[in-house]
Amino acid sequence: MEANPEEPHGAAVVADGLGLKGPRGWVFREVGFRAGPGALVAIEGPSGSGRTCLLLALTGRMKPQEGHAEVAGHPLPRRMAAVRRISSLGPVPGVSDLDPSLTVAEHLRERALLQRRYDGAVRALLRPPGERAAATRARIDAALEASGLDLETLPKGERTSVRDLERLEALRLSVALALIGRPRLLALDDTDLKLSPADRAEAWALLRSIADAGTTVLAVCSEAPEGALKVTTAPRTAEDTADATAGDATAEDTTHEDTADTTAEDATDASADADADAENEDTTEEGEADALAETGRA
Template sequence: MADRHAGAAVRAEALSLRGARGWVYRDVEFEAPPGALVALEGEAGSGRTSLLLTLAGRMRPTGGSAAVDGLALPKQAAKVRRIAALGPVPGVNEPDPALTVAAHLREQLHLHGRPFAPSARRGNDRRAALALAAAGLDPDRLPDGLRTPARELGALDRLRLGTALALIGEPRLICVDEPDERLDDAGRRAAWQLLRDTADRGITVLASTTDAGRAAGLADLTAQTTPAETPAAPEQEAADARA
């Protein structure tokens, strides 16, 4: 996995996005050093998902400025996408319920150009095992191990799987949307601890939430999103402003 100095600094100044239905998010300001865990707090409809997609180089803002590892957005969005990964983002990259944990891992390895020749299998298996271990997803405690379909995973294990898939690409920035939703208090603490552990590996982590207090002091800083004039679904936001 990435070393402790691999994280990407992230800066946003008056960052804003206006779509056909009005403001999606507006005047977001924060500066995060490499390896920080940032809680992006905002109520439903405040554009948290779109903000994450913008900072991951996947959506074009309409105002203000932002940079990831010194790469200006949106001008250098393609370069940002090479170092930024999406963790779980509901409605954007959720695991396929019918696919097994192993199938998701194979697909992600393929996306990152890992060869599937028999001679490469050992290296791929090790890479996947390291990602699972880093995300705290132990196949031995799953109903059918790596053959367990994603639909049989609980909310916390889906977060762990999504994080493991993001880690396979050895990113310098990971963006996660609502990691603490549909979890009880213990699960929320475990979710934020997972993100804290990921940041402690040197990877910058941006995580959206409706209540930064759920991070229980684990986040290094909190940034706020301003409610949109008319709440929009992530799919509509994406249609309005793709990078």
């Protein structure tokens, strides 16, 4: 099914009184904002204030208990699976980490192959192998260009190991991997962590360019840049901070399923509507299986 060129590519995000509670208290509460398609949203706050949990809740990977949220018209938490299909995670520690033992090329090839598996268009599988390979290469090249990662500048080119990348280069690689899925919503954690002022400026310029191209961006940071829509999480008590850490460890990551072909998405959405209650409880076993599927090394 062809996308309507008049429809915005980015996903509008709305939150009203959103809150997430763990076993020992509220992780975040009373979060509210509205962001249009293609917005750059900076989730600002100190470490332990629930920023990461808010990011994961807005991408359908954690289940909020209070308030209301919508992503591209999909209500949360009722349509968590639908939101996961249109969103992708960049760097989120403990959820979508890069494998330091793999090279840049191996990461890109693995993500592209998994993406092709979950794209769901049967007609794509009938294409000649050469045509499929060319399409995969084109998708990788487009993601690299959008992320600003120039393989020729790396110490060993595409054969450079992740452990040898600078912090900004690793950030660009994570973004490129997420963009291979052509998401409507891109989410990143710790965007400005361990970056020099110059590198921080480059990182925000990158995310602003992605947003300007139409993809909505949610980015956790310690200090929001000028021009971004700032969303602040309130400081937490000691118990809530501990709960936020525990919550991060249970988050789901289903990035590759999230970007399925529109035809497959429509069919899955219909099934999700018919069994919404079951979907809402699907926050453990399926999420763990999907996380393993994303790495390709279950």
